[in-house]
């Protein structure tokens with residue numbers, strides 16, 4: 001019984017550490033909003049009616065937009081592979097997907113609601129995979145975004161008075 005209880009606490013602790021790690025990851029990124037991959041140029045200026053079928057689902061954005069498993073997603077431009085995980089200095093695919101989902105779904109405005117499951121057809125014609133569910137909650141993205149904005153603010157406040165670490 002006591003053991004069960006300890007197990008729960010341990011699990012909770014792991015969840016907290018994971019989330020803190022993710023928050024830290026985002027805060028250590030250079031802050032340059034608006035530089036999103038694929039926002040330049042309209043390579044996929046497909047008509048709304050051209051729905052692309054027969055593709056594999058992307059675990060990050062949830063659209064069926066992969067030529068094959070491990071390929072670069074035609075919708076979000078991300079690639080899920082061990083190489084990509086290593087390039088981001090992360091320890092697992094799970095963590096990688098969470099981080100990429102936070103990046104992908106973070107709204108431009110803090111607190112804007114996130115609709116993970118819509119639109120059912122992406123602007124570039126990929127259908128949403130109906131079995132897909134996000135690994136992050138809207139509130140988690142909101143908390144991380146808030147922490148990032150607060151960290152930015154603190155940085156602005158203290159740029160003039162940078163104290164040495166020791």
Ligand SMILES: [Zn+2]
Nearest residue numbers: 058061073076
């Ligand atoms: Zn994707």
